[in-house]
Amino acid sequence: MTFDLDMIKALYAAMPGRIAKARKAVGKPLTLSEKILYSHLHADQKLENFGRGKSYVDFAPDRVAMQDATAQMALLQFMSAGRPKVAVPSTVHCDHLIVAKTGAKDDLSAANAESKEVFDFLASVSNKYGIGFWQPGAGIIHQVVLENYAFPGGMMIGTDSHTVNAGGLGMVAIGVGGADAVDVMSGMAWELKFPKLIGIKLTGKLSGWTSAKDVILKVAGILTVKGGTGAIVEYFGEGATSMSCTGKGTICNMGAEIGATTSTFGYDDSMSRYLISTGRADVAKMADKIKEHLTADPEVYANPEKYFDQVIEINLSTLEPHLNGPFTPDLATPLSKLKDEAAKNGWPTKIEVGLIGSCTNSSYEDIARAASLAKQVADKGLKTKAEFTITPGSEQVRYTIERDGFIATFDKIGAKVFANACGPCIGMWNRVGADKKEKNTIVHSFNRNFQSRNDGNPNTYAFVGSPELVTALAIAGDLTFNPLTDYLTNERGEKVKLEVPTGDELPKKGFDVKDPGFQAPAKDGSKVQVRVSPSSDRLQLLDPFKAWEGTDLKGLRLLIKAKGKCTTDHISMAGKWLKYRGHLDNISNNLLIGATNFYNEQINSVKNTLTGQYDEVPKVQRAYKAKGLGSIVVGDENYGEGSSREHAAMEPRHLGVRAILVKSFARIHETNLKKQGMLALTFANKADYDKIREDDRLDIIGLTKFAPEKPLELVLHHIDGSTDTITVNHTYNANQIEWFKAGSALNAMNKASASKKANTAKKTSTKKPAKKVAKPAAKKVVKKVAKKATKPAAKKVAKKLVKKAAKKKVVAKKTSKKVAKKAVKKVVKKAAKKKK
Secondary structure, three states: OOOOHHHHHHHHHHHHHHHHHHHHHHOOOOOHHHHHHHHOEOOOOOOOOOOOOOOEEEEOOOEEEEEHHHHHHHHHHHHOOOOOOOOOOEEEEOOOOOOEOOOHHHHHHHHHHHOHHHHHHHHHHHHHHOOEEEOOOOEOHHHHHHHHOOOOOOEEEEOOHHHHHHHHHOOEEEEOOHHHHHHHHOOOOEEEEOOEEEEEEEEOOOOOOOOHHHHHHHHHHHHOOOOOEOEEEEEEOHHHHOOOHHHHHHHHHHHHHHOEOEEEEOOOHHHHHHHHHOOOHHHHHHHHHOHHHOOOOHHHHHOHHHOOOEEEEEEOOOOOOEEEOOEOOOOEEEHHHHHHHHHHHOOOOEEEEEEEEOOOEOOHHHHHHHHHHHHHHHHOOOOOOOEEEEEOOEHHHHHHHHHOOHHHHHHHOOOEEOOOOOHHHHOOEOOOOHHHOOOEEEEEOOOOOEOOOOOOOOOEEEEEOOHHHHHHHHHHOEOOOOOOOOOEEOOOOOEEOOOOOOOOOOOOOOOOOOOOOEEOOOOOOOOOOOOOOOOOOOEOOOOOOOOOOOOOEEEEEEEEEEOOOOOHHHHEOOHHHHHHOEOHHHHHHHEOOOOEEOOOOOEOOEEEOOOOEEEOHHHHHHHHHHOOOOEEEEOOOOEOOOOOOOHHHHHHHHHOEEEEEEOOEOHHHHHHHHHOOOEEEEEOOHHHHHHOOOOOEEEEEOHHHOOOOOOEEEEEEOOOOOEEEEEEEOOOOHHHHHHHHHOOHHHHHHHHHHHHHHHHHHHHHHOHHHHHHHHHHHHHHHHHHHHHOOOHHHHHHHHHHHHHHHHHOOOOOOOOHHHHHHHHHHHHHHHHHHHO
């Protein structure tokens, strides 16, 4: 089934003309990324040659996708925007609130009971506002989007950082916060700084144990977690076209781990095959007709250095399997060097659990290749040494792999199949023994491996690899095992070697599913009621944030000076806290509880300058808020990397933090802070980070003249009476400064909407009603005057002039019947007198 076919048809019909105009404006051949971006300019956005990494540009994305954890806050904001229906196709996917524990059936049943209130809320809001709703168990948002909504050349945003997964089907798909989604769902322009472009040329072809996952693991090692910030990564070359569509999706998915705005591939036969296989042959047929516009111009790939800001080349034929980690997804280690690195760094080598699946690697191809290894366990007399789990990406994939016997194969090696949901990937894993905080190693095919992310244990060493490598390592139970060269000893004492994994790109018998879990919205949602209980601890209606007071901010306390990596997981943890994503006050109790305090090297322990005692971060901030004291958070490099969760921006805003000052920001988090009316600032001199002391009082100076590209000053009042003044930068444009002044982007939007309505009402009240009142009054007066007029000519002239007066003079401003009547009388009297 193809969703929103008319929308795709309209875009494809318009693309060639839009691209031609863009090529003329830019004055050179275009990359695929540029073609898609320029094809999606908002109607009010003037076409010009935008500066990469400089120009703020307004876009009109084709669609919006939200997962249940972030959808709550996004839809609570949308409800307060006063719109009757979403302006673009939008969907909600219930995938984050299902805890992986015993198995799919029991876990899904438990989630439906525990989170019934939230699921009912999301279903009713979706039904009311015209949003497609994917029920719990339907699958992970990104896999479901790839199977049903993604299409070559399209542009979408989603309230999850791994929305970028849709780049595997040739989209520009970008992760955002909920406030951005509200803009697009409200029919407004969506603003983005025009991205820089990184081109990655793939030569050769994947073979043997190497998979698409190894491409992005290699890229992460090259670019690091912030090397792609502010850029779109565009893959091309013979290696790209030789890869499966879902393999491309895996690469794009983990592009979030290098900070990239998104990643994408040009349209090719693998995408056509995938569209046809997933029931969208009509889209493939349309895409084939304009395929020259769904990839870069030939000159670009022939001479990439002329058209990209950076070019990287990777030979797939010589690429080794990689394992990245622990604690960061960019610590890339080729398999041949893993044994030495493990010994050098003291990594625990016994593998406790191997986990495959998730939104990154849960395609039919991924599961098939892993199943080919699982089958060898019995065939070769082996026994799996580590616990092993599978998380299917969608009900369609799960149903199909069960039909084709893969689940039965996994059952034979004692594997556990979890629900079609995020589960362990995002910390929704009730792992037995994790509370003991023991040092241990796990391997998984997910995308992130930040400290404590998967199971809440800061001593779990998590390594990221391909599904087939994870399966092999789980069979061996040893991190240093290299399946390319090493042998295993089976139950009979024989030395055996695992054969190279194999698997079909797409199911030979096609995909199948009984119930995909989709619920279409009501055609007319005006009568649908959405209720939120005032006593709920899961959902809370939003109150607008307060507008800026119009002065510089003085006497701010330092809440925390975070040391080292501070991701959105550190700022607003997931796991058990996910259940409070719809209740801002409750979830604010996890504010920065994972961050390390620079001054005492401890987690969730900061000094309360009111008492001099150390306490938990949220408690200290609540104490400041109770006293009416603002505060500031100081951070290190790439602050806010990771998930798109806007709670990491809303929580400090809600509790009274006024500014976040760091060495550098991750893109999504910086935008989220701006959207919520926070000050997102960076050190002009990164060494000034060291000048900030624990007991400082801080003033932010220059806000009364807040302007784009104009730095602000931060005055540090030290407890010894001395002061330091440092320069801090920002990237706010004029529109974003208005968000700050209004208290949030939503406040500014509502203010603008109210102003527009008032102006419309004023125009309506001063013209249309006046005409309505004046005309009957004029007719009445004409009759009276006509009776008194002595000559027929006077009557005729009087009637004519009355009509003229009613149109031009009387109706222009004043509306009361009394005034209209008086004015008409005057005109008629004057006319009658003149013509008698």
